[in-house]
Amino acid sequence: MKKVIHMIATLTIIGIVAGGLLSEVNNWAYPLIVANQKAETEKAIFLVQPNGKSYEAVKSPEIEIYKVFDENKNLVGYSLVSAGNGFQGKVKIMTGLNKDLSEIEMIEILEQVETPGLGTKITEEPFKDQFKGLQTLPQINWVKGKAPEHPNEIQTITGATISSKSVVAIINSGLQKARELKDKGAL
Amino acid sequence: MKANKTLGYEYIKGFWETNPVLKQVLGMCPTLAVTVSVMNGLAMALATTFVLVFSSLLISSIRKLIPNQVRIAAFIVVIATFVTIADLVMKAQFPDLSKALGPFVPLIVVNCIILGRAEAFASKNSPFRSFLDALGNGTGFLIVLVVMGGIRELIGSRTLLGYQILPNGFEPWLIMILPAGAFLTLGLLMGLANFYVDKKKRSEREELIQKYRKSQNDVEVKGQEA
Numbered sequence: 001m002k003k004v005i006h007m008i009a010t011l012t013i014i015g016i017v018a019g020g021l022l023s024e025v026n027n028w029a030y031p032l033i034v035a036n037q038k039a040e041t042e043k044a045i046f047l048v049q050p051n052g053k054s055y056e057a058v059k060s061p062e063i064e065i066y067k068v069f070d071e072n073k074n075l076v077g078y079s080l081v082s083a084g085n086g087f088q089g090k091v092k093i094m095t096g097l098n099k100d101l102s103e104i105e106m107i108e109i110l111e112q113v114e115t116p117g118l119g120t121k122i123t124e125e126p127f128k129d130q131f132k133g134l135q136t137l138p139q140i141n142w143v144k145g146k147a148p149e150h151p152n153e154i155q156t157i158t159g160a161t162i163s164s165k166s167v168v169a170i171i172n173s174g175l176q177k178a179r180e181l182k183d184k185g186a187l
Numbered sequence: 188m189k190a191n192k193t194l195g196y197e198y199i200k201g202f203w204e205t206n207p208v209l210k211q212v213l214g215m216c217p218t219l220a221v222t223v224s225v226m227n228g229l230a231m232a233l234a235t236t237f238v239l240v241f242s243s244l245l246i247s248s249i250r251k252l253i254p255n256q257v258r259i260a261a262f263i264v265v266i267a268t269f270v271t272i273a274d275l276v277m278k279a280q281f282p283d284l285s286k287a288l289g290p291f292v293p294l295i296v297v298n299c300i301i302l303g304r305a306e307a308f309a310s311k312n313s314p315f316r317s318f319l320d321a322l323g324n325g326t327g328f329l330i331v332l333v334v335m336g337g338i339r340e341l342i343g344s345r346t347l348l349g350y351q352i353l354p355n356g357f358e359p360w361l362i363m364i365l366p367a368g369a370f371l372t373l374g375l376l377m378g379l380a381n382f383y384v385d386k387k388k389r390s391e392r393e394e395l396i397q398k399y400r401k402s403q404n405d406v407e408v409k410g411q412e413a
Binding site (some may be wrong): 003006007010011014015018021022025026028029032033036037040115116117118 | 223252253254256257260261264265267268271272275276278279280282343359361364365
């Protein structure tokens, strides 16, 4: 019996000390972590909207979208965050859109775990540049092995077709939700 | 029982003699997973060393108070506390590194090196000896991770610590930054380490045999003279 009490008491004391210590460290670290995340989001928003000077988050439970304004507080467009499955895991993309969501300014891949050297080419300029000025209506399409013919088409990367198609699908699904939001007048 | 070993030995042995990766074959998961670049290997090894040193020190100082039956549970709580501290500090101060290492920082909790050293060494030795042992093992882990990261980064993406070393004419071997490259590099390093140890052992044995033969000869010569 004495042994049991000793065991319980030891573990309890260790647990209490550990918990107390962690809560102190967390109190110090939490504001910094939040600030880091905010800085990262801000950087990404302006990355895809080079003319943007300030931004405002749109409150929506379904998607993460930001209104971006220029120095005179005029709306220049939107920065849309959309995520989905790539070839191996989650891909998170920031898309810069114009005012009526009909044209893409720029895209930026925020997170990806694609195959190094093949799928990771989606983060490189030649692929991302295809999205500059791309028409989004009725939706973005991809072509394989030939040059795009229509203003809403991009060419997939050789050896990384699934990753390229995923990027298109993720942007399309995000756009779909953004358009619904716009139809409701929330944008 | 270990009092006859010098303090310096407790530190140095982790570099080579009981190197956690090459000799004890512990902590394989992070070794294989994060060594795509020198920086990742370095950060992972430093985080692990931090946890290893502090948990060894603490466990060793409270080793006489912990009942034997709950020692593993107590060790894990102590280790998890230090890992969480390391994770929070990294997230707060080095967000990019923390992102690159991903889930492998929280997974230090179950890294065998730490529990292994706690169980095999810190729970039986004085705090100062445990501290040196942990530091030595951490350094050994660091050496292997940096060497592996260096080889993989150099051949896989032509750079070292982000600076381009090999010329553009060199086509990077993509396989080196894929998981297969990790297994190849680790296998070759371990093979090299074993080769070296074997060679040393063989030369020692031959030396011994020769010494023995010489002494036998001497005895025979003496016998004949008599």
